[in-house]
Amino acid sequence: AQTVTQSQPEMSVQEAETVTLSCTYDTSESDYYLFWYKQPPSRQMILVIRQEAYKQQNATENRFSVNFQKAAKSFSLKISDSQLGDAAMYFCAPPPFGNEKLTFGTGTRLTIIP
Amino acid sequence: GAGVSQTPSNKVTEKGKYVELRCDPISGHTALYWYRQSLGQGPEFLIYFQGTGAADDSGLPNDRFFAVRPEGSVSTLKIQRTERGDSAMYLCASSLGAPTGEQDTQYFGPGTRLTVL
Known part of the structure; x- marks a missing residue:
């Protein structure tokens, strides 16, 4: 079974500062995509960024x-x-297997301190 | 264009009742997914449709849960004899549906919050 670990259940950062959320996963696939999703309180899941495993360059989307x-x-x-x-819950979703279902981590709750 | 929509946004029912949750995917998306999210947890996969057929239903917890997508667009998740443990947010997502590539990206609806009393 595929596993994904988000080891930081909660993080906080001062407004305008930089924060890094971690995610590790396990897969036997060699070519795949990975996703980070954001879920604000009581709002829907939004794709933040995606990475293609075969690309050397790290993905960037604005901030x-x-x-x-x-x-x-x-x-x-x-x-x-x-x-x-x-401010939201951030979920890492590592590579789908051939049947494309996503397996999500347990999430990291990010708080922004004004 | 319009995103994924789900109705109702909230559903309160009594233990033992039958409920139906509806998902309208993004137009043109052939793949449709249902997930269940309990409070404080990440979404858990339930079932995946490619077109009209269920390509993977391995996440359905038991035979009280069933989903259909008769015309390859709208999908309905059906729960029979609801139990209090079924209370959760039910999320639907859709994607273009190619086996690999950018089409893999799943776009989520706002969810239906189900409460079983």
Whole structure:
């Protein structure tokens, strides 16, 4: 069975500072995608960023970037210039298997301190 | 364009009753997924449709749960003889549905919060 670990149940960061959320996973696949999703309180799951495993370059979306280490099976999310609207649960979703279902981690609750 | 929609947004029912939860995927998305999310947890996979057929129903907890997608678009998750333990947020997601590639990205609806009293 696929496993994913988010070892930080809660994180907090000062507004405008940088924070990194960690995620490790296990897979036997060699080519796959990984995803970070954000779920604000009482709101729907939103895709933050995706990484293609075959690409050497780490994905970046505005203030969000990943540190993908394929050999270590690590996929961390860095949020720069944190904003109040970044407060949410963040879920790592490592590679789907052939049947494409996502397995989510237990999430990291991010609090932004004004 | 319109995103994934789910109705109702909230459903309160009594133990033993039957409920139906509806999901309208993004137009053109052939893949549709149902997940269940308990409070403080990540979503857990229930079932995945590719077109009209259930490609993987391994996440359905028992035979009280059933889902259909008769025309390859809208899907209904059906729960019979509801139990208090079924209380959760039920999330639907859709994707373009190719085996690999950018089409893998799943887009989620707002969810239906089910409460079984």
